[in-house]
Amino acid sequence: MFITWATKYGALFSFRVFLGRGGVKFGVGELYEGGNLKIGIIARLETPGVLKVVRRVMNVLRGEEILLERGLAKKLGRSPASSRMLKKADAMITVGGDGTVLFAQHLAPDVPILGINLGRRGFLAEVKPVEVGPALEKLRNGELQVVRRERLRTMIGTKRLADALNDVVVASASMGKTIAAKVLVDGEEAMEIWGDGVIVATPTGSTAYAHAAGGPLLHPDLKAFVVVPVCASSPRPPSLVVPIDSHIKVEPTRPARDGYVVVDGVVKARVGYGKSIEMDRSKNPALFFKWEKFYRKVRERL
Template identity: 30%
Template sequence: MLDVALKLVNEIDKRIQPIIGWENAGKTVKIGADGTPTKMIDIIAENIAINVLEKYGGILLSEEIGLKVLGDEINYIYILDPIDGTYNALKNIPVYSTSVGIIKIKEEDKKILKNKDIKFIEKYLYKNYSINDVYLGVVKSLATKDKEVFYAIKNKGAYLIKGDEKIKLSVSKVNELKKASVGLFVYGLSNELLDMLKDRLFRRIRLFGSISLEMCFVANKALDAYINLNESARLFDIAGSYIICKESNAKITDKNGKELNLPISISSKTSLIIANEELHKKLLPIFSNKWAIKPLSFGFVVREDSKEAINLAKDLINYLKSKNIPCYVKENIKNLINEEKINIKKISHIVAIGGDGTILRAARIANGEPIPIISINMGKLGFLAEFDKENAKEAINKVIKGDYEIERRIKLDTIINSKKLPSALNEVVIITKNPAKILHFEIYVNDTLVDDLRADGLIISTPTGSTAYSLSAGGPIVEPTNNNFIITPICPFKLNFRPLVLSCRNIIKVRLKSNKPALIAVDGIVEEEIKKDDIVMFKKSDEYTYFVKGKNFYEKLKNIFLN
């Protein structure tokens, strides 16, 4: 059927070109089967396709006509988008295409479907066929000079035909967000898109307006990823390019990480995240409202000096193993709990049982990877903990079922003389190396001098850390999901210097003016010594820490302060 699909896209290409720029091509003539306005150019392209496919027979699903039986034989299902990127075609913007995905109808179904009415066929296809039954896909660019054709046959690879060349396709190996070029399809400025633009999360963002081509650009390494957050990707748009991406080894899910299983229906729509396996893992937690991936295995980080915490960990591990879910443990408790050591590449979730110190260790183990932390309080305050020991098993069950939310927290990077320290979830503290000695700082925000400060030390805190050391030093409480940093002095010499809250998009620099050396502590761990005139730079990390959401933040505040 590849020759039929190629004939289809080539015929549309040949006959559609003369009407590009024609003033009536953009006239709205009706509302299509999918509920969107149909332009004259769409009708013309669809009729060209029908004339080609009637010779071969089958069932056509197309965005304008809906479902139509062609010819006498029902051997194939054709899922067609005659013009993907209609607006671009009308405005002569050179990014539009024709896309078709083809499914073989099972032998037993041919008899069932023959001579049946449209409503019966619609219901039958919806129940018995999905996008994963597409075995052949072809997408042709209708505007480029070489008229590239992308195609794939299930289990036989994906290819690009460009002139006389035939090139095997495979996805990009770029796995760092800052190096990734990403295609987007969005309606309106969503919060997610605004965050990406503000944070400069990716190397570049492209919005082309032709889903099928953009998916093929991922298969061809022209883009490192493609993201559709609006759940507006229709079956017509993606059926052909879906198999092309799959055969080029792309990972394709909806924005919540679920594998696509779109039923064959004119109403089928989805969100999309498409990239290589490693980049997909990093994209998923940025956009998903719920972490819907089935957990593969759990790593346990446990307060080792607490018998109660160790016993709870053993109980939870036995429970998970009864469900055939592997468990791993931090090496410091391996002699207490006989399980294999944590390997960051093997675990999907971390269970942290203890106080805030234990949870911070878990965050450091995750090291920016999209691994959610299930934080269970077995300490005293437990500001970072989302669950108590009484509802620990309930939290685990929700994770197993995929019925839970993720809360993403920003982190803070510290750079000293080009050396990057571990990222901080709570705070970075500059303190004197010699007790009872005051330090002298110059504080800059985006290279503007903010203050000349003498104090016992200085805290640069994230919103998560606003309720930790910063709070004790007189800093404000900030919601942990905010995008801010807090500069809090420790016992300042001048009483008029107050804690400063600023956007995390700012770059903070601190110059040590004292002759006395100072220490840099990241989340309570001393990492580096600095001396006079050293400059310490602070900026928002590219990494995040992810928590399985439990307690309400304000309820947590109320309970802790009342206690």
């Protein structure tokens, strides 16, 4: 699946942690000092109007060092930044939708992201096109805070998958078939499902697939995860809100049918009967520049 995304967005690069002027790291919750920034830009190239917005971003950030990933640089007729240069980025700007943000944070999990929304909803990509100028000026002037967003660590046996910013979905590996599974929280059976699957979501992900499946919304600062059954047979188990330090395990219980694990819609893995998917709080939260207030987004976009 990473190959597909690489085709859409260009080369896969890693980025270093967010550093302020003079190489001083700024803590979460502090304001960025601004000036002499090295800024990476990732864009969803298929989105209508994306290059126009990218050019506007570059114009507003004139004077800063702009690092374009390979696919975007080719579209703009500019030289791409080297992998080494991109690793020195101080911040990441995404232009697209929430999927672009998810892709960027999987590539650069330690770099704060500011997302410009050209998609349909834009819960992660908070900045509207008309707000590009003010948002980027605030970034340059040190008026945007960096906030943490919880992520899920996911293990299948000894194999660790990418950490999830939004959710981990366990479904049947057979298209159109149901899955039978048990969900255990801290070793205690919490629900048994027979249906399309189960979603384990972070507070950030509670506004996405988990919400569409009937789960509750969690404020991003709430220290909890939500477990949501998807189209489960009657009696339908209720959604669960569990403490952030919980250990969550999903065990497929039907020998003839494997499970399929999807992390943030990007990373996928197959899990057979007799194996389990284990999730808990990641030690590596995602980092974002805070632009829009949560309840405003709830009012306007859900």
